[in-house]
Amino acid sequence: MDASGAVILTIWGAGGSAPAAGSQRAVFGGETVCFGLSREGDAGGPHLLVDLGSGAREAGRAIAQAARLSGRPALVEVLLSHLHLDHIMGAPFFEPFYRADAQVTLHCGLFDDAEAFAARMKGLIAPPWFPVEPLKMAAARFAALPVRAPFEAAGFTVTAVPLHHPGGCMGFRIEGPDWSVAIIGDHEHGRPDTDAAARDLAQGATVMIYDATYDDAAYRTHIGWGHSTWQQGVALARAAGVGATLLHHHLPEHDDAALARIDAEVRAANGAVRLARQGMRLRLSGGRAERI
Numbered sequence: 001m002d003a004s005g006a007v008i009l010t011i012w013g014a015g016g017s018a019p020a021a022g023s024q025r026a027v028f029g030g031e032t033v034c035f036g037l038s039r040e041g042d043a044g045g046p047h048l049l050v051d052l053g054s055g056a057r058e059a060g061r062a063i064a065q066a067a068r069l070s071g072r073p074a075l076v077e078v079l080l081s082h083l084h085l086d087h088i089m090g091a092p093f094f095e096p097f098y099r100a101d102a103q104v105t106l107h108c109g110l111f112d113d114a115e116a117f118a119a120r121m122k123g124l125i126a127p128p129w130f131p132v133e134p135l136k137m138a139a140a141r142f143a144a145l146p147v148r149a150p151f152e153a154a155g156f157t158v159t160a161v162p163l164h165h166p167g168g169c170m171g172f173r174i175e176g177p178d179w180s181v182a183i184i185g186d187h188e189h190g191r192p193d194t195d196a197a198a199r200d201l202a203q204g205a206t207v208m209i210y211d212a213t214y215d216d217a218a219y220r221t222h223i224g225w226g227h228s229t230w231q232q233g234v235a236l237a238r239a240a241g242v243g244a245t246l247l248h249h250h251l252p253e254h255d256d257a258a259l260a261r262i263d264a265e266v267r268a269a270n271g272a273v274r275l276a277r278q279g280m281r282l283r284l285s286g287g288r289a290e291r292i
Contacts, residue, residue, distance in 0.1 A: 001118075004120075006039070006167055006283050006284060006285035007179065007284045008281055008283055008284070008292075009035065009036070009281065009283075010035070010036040011035060011059055011248075011277065012031065012034035012035065012049075012055035012245070012278065013033050013034040013056070013279075014057065014248040014250060014276035014278055015028075015029070015031060015053075015249070015251075015278075016032060016086055016186070016211075016213055016250060016252075017052075017213075017252055018032070018052045019054045020252040020253075020254075023133070024255035024256060024257075025255060025256055028250060028278065029278020029279060030252070031054045032053030032054045032056050032087070032089065032090070033050075033086060033185070033248065034049060034050045034052060034054075034059055035051065036050075036053030036116040036211065037174060040283065040285075042065035043061065043070065044066055044070035044072045045067070045075040046075035046076065046154040047074075047154060048077050048154035048156055048174065049079070050078075050183050051078075051080060051081055051175075052078060052080065052088050052091040052094060052140030053088070054089050054090045056091065056093070057088060057090045057224050058150065059093035060096055063076060063096055064096055064099060065093040067101075069248060071193045073101040073102055073103060074104070074139075075105065076096055076105070077105045077106075077153040078104065078107065079107050079145070079153065079158065079160070079170075080108040081163075081169050081170050081172070082167060082168055082170065083120065083121070083167075084167070085110070085176070088121075088264065091121075091125055091134075091135070092125050092130045096139055096143065096213055097135065097137055097139050098137065099139060103141070104140055104141065106140065106141070106143070107144070107153060107161045109145045109146075109168075109170045109250055110167075110168045112144065112171065113281045115131070115142075115281065117121060117144060118135075121135055121142070122136060124137045126225045127196055129241070130213065136151050148161055149161070149282070152163055156174050156175065157174070157176075158172055158173070159172070159175075159201070161191040161198075161200070163186065163187040163198060164190070164191045164194040165186040165187060165188060166224075166226045169185075169186045170216065171198060172201070173261070174248070178207055178288075179207075179284040180204070180205045180206050180207075181205060181208075181218075181284070182201040182202040182209070183208075183209045184209065184236075185209065185211030185228075185248060186213075187210075187212060187227070188223075188224070188225070188228055194244045202236055202237070203240045204241050205240070205243065206242075206244070207243060207244050207248070208233075208236070208240070208242040208244075208245045209245075209246045210233035210236065210237070210246070211224070211228045211249045212229060212233045212247035213227035213250075213251060214227060214228070215229050215231065216231045216232075216273075229266070230247050230262060230266050230273075231269070233247050233259035234266065234273050237270060238270065242272070243288065244270060244272050244282075245270075245272075245273040245275065246261060246273070248269065248275075252274075261274040262275060267271055
């Protein structure tokens with residue numbers, strides 16, 4: 001599949017742990033983790049999504065609408081970093097699962113085979129937890145993914161490596177011919193092997209998306225919870241020569257005012273780093289990321 005041309009990176013959700021509703025999160029958005037990549041000018045897809053947090057509801061609506069307008073089936077591949085609730089809670093509401101002509105393939109690197117992965121997902125999104133079983137419909141397909149070995153998803157080259165998080169979590173490097181995106185989250189810094197893996201993912205990336213749940217002070221009382229800090233994100237961006245960095249996994253108790261204060265501190269430390277905002281769109285081309 002042709003991977004040439006500009007690509008649009010969309011932040012469908014940048015929050016962590018739980019959604020944060022209401023006017024207090026009107027600026028940064030309150031949906032949980034979901035990121036999307038699609039080729040500019042080809043709204044019909046294929047689309048690549050990373051995680052299906054609550055932001056996946058709106059992502060799925062947009063993908064299904066684009067498919068209807070194009071007269072083509074919705075083609076989607078999903079990389080699931082892990083199965084904690086804030087990363088999959090949007091799956092029951094992901095519209096392409098309910099379209100007979102859609103093709104949705106879910107990949108996860110935390111299972112030895114696709115059957116075990118499918119059984120776990122289908123057990124989570126089914127009665128008594130949800131009234132219907134969308135993952136048993138024809139649109140849903142399941143695939144284990146290779147670890148530390150490049151593979152293709154939606155026409156992009158993807159490399160997955162383990163990060164440091166309770167129960168496991170995969171980080172991803174997604175590459176086109178002249179751009180790369182490193183997605184590092186959920187991840188707790190401080191373990192040499194996984195810190196080295198995160199650095200390898202981020203090396204020279206056009207964009208890095210990094211787990212910055214805490215600051216260094218708050219982290220001291222959350223050691224072992226599986227998350228990092230914005231200071232660590234700034235340091236990694238500098239060490240790895242990253243072009244632009246978006247920090248995600250915002251705590252649900254942080255309102256827009258609190259996040260704006262953190263964002264100001266982050267930008268003062270490194271002008272190429274900022275907090276991700278729901279609805280952000282970046283155009284990736286020629287080794288650069290331009291906000292649109």
